[in-house]
Amino acid sequence: MTALLETRGLVKAFGGLRAVDGVDLVVEQGRIHAVIGPNGAGKTTLFNVITGYLRPTAGRVLFRGQDITGWPPHRVARIGLARTFQITNIFPRLTVLESVQVALAAARGREKDPLSRSDRTFRDEALALLEDVGLVGLADQEARTLSHGDQRALEVALALAIGPKLLILDEPTAGMSPWETERTVDLIYEVARRRGLTVVLCEHDMQVVFKISDWITVMHQGRVIAQGLPDQIRRNETVIQVYLGEQV
């Protein structure tokens, strides 16, 4: 197996606080890779540094062997690294269909096309993608009118639309009902397997984590304290002490 994404000695400091403190992460091709840890462990900060929303204080980010450290988000997206956000992050007044169409246009370098009709651009593909995530019936609704679970599904559709090689999901089931959680997890699992996608996700629901991940990295206070197969992590003393103890 080869590393699709790698971070080397990644540090992000906010004043005196080192939110990410020397993280070496290796994400291998084709895996569903969970990053877990207590609140404030630095998971979201790590994702923000990887995807260009924050500049690292030190260290490097490599994607398919290419150094992408400090690239702006739109360039990171261009090379096949898509993400969703912890807080629902959609286009409230665009319709569901328009949202996916704009994502497809961006992925194909057509987002500056001033001459075509946007309503006809990538329409069929967008509908097919919405079919995949179970939103095709809501295509003409404004995104802001969707339920929380549907909005999260739309986020996944947006991330998939750019045809990513790696998908980073920041707490995809945050704030969901058990039923919605199950649906979202199934969706992620199914889509990732079908498309041969590599997925990095951060998640607090341990049932979800152990159910779908191939590999787990545990963070605590900005550092990696353990990584391994789900069974190894479940039995790891340090991990149980700082994090799992309360849950498993």
Next chain:
Amino acid sequence: MLVLIVLLAVLAVLPFFLPPAELITFQKVLVLALFAVATNLLIGYGGLVSFGQGVFFGLGAYVVALNWRHYQLPFWLAMGVAPILGALLALAIGAVALRTRRLYFALLTLAFSQLFFTIAEKWYDFTGGDNGIFGPMLPPALVNPTAGYFFILGVVIVSMLILWKITASPFGLALKAIRENPNRAEALGIDVYQHQLIAFVIAGFFGTVAGTLFVVHDQAAYPQLLSWVKSGEPVLSAVIGGMYSFLGPALGAFIFQYGHDFVIRFTTRWQLVLGVVLLVIVLFAPDGLTGLVYRAGRRLGKGLGR
């Protein structure tokens, strides 16, 4: 669609019913309508509030008037060159102002327009200072108010068609996505800065076109055309008419102009009346009159459906 055809028909026969003085007022409405729709590419589509679009409007008027006064090149040449100069100026201002965040963008555009206002007001030898430039600067074909009206109408329609085409394109959709959520747009690979800069240049181009049409209407250029008061007119038109629909700002321009003319017949406190109207709109119909009509229509549709 039907509404548009009726509207065009009314606009086409208007000169045969309106007395010349009224027709000239209506020319002004058309000019403001184009200015507002162009500016709304920034406000309604790009989510950018510029308080300095007057600089482009004034530039359009000044290019034509200054040419008449100093260079005597053909009028039509000045009309054609002005929007290109406007686009270049927008490129320069946008490249600086768009580097900053929202509020600073609004303030920087304001600062640039005030800079040009001051230059136009103080440079007596060249611009005529605060007196501006007045005179018979139109070619014979446009002197007649009806001819002027049809020329303005034609340019406004063509410009709006181009703007419409742009807003309905993938570029326009990407712009809307940026308005809705710039961070998310970036995560999809959209270069927010470049998109906003292109939108700013297009808005500058057509704002300048509107400024050249002002000369057809008034045969004059003066510093107030560059000022923040002028810059405010398209913004207010967009708010009144509705910034989320393409023609909303044009409707707003109509209401703004006639509202102004109506109100000042009774009171000199136009600003006060305008303030109250804006307050009511912002509080009760933030998407403007077109938004209000749209929602009423949907409610009605639902009622009839039952």
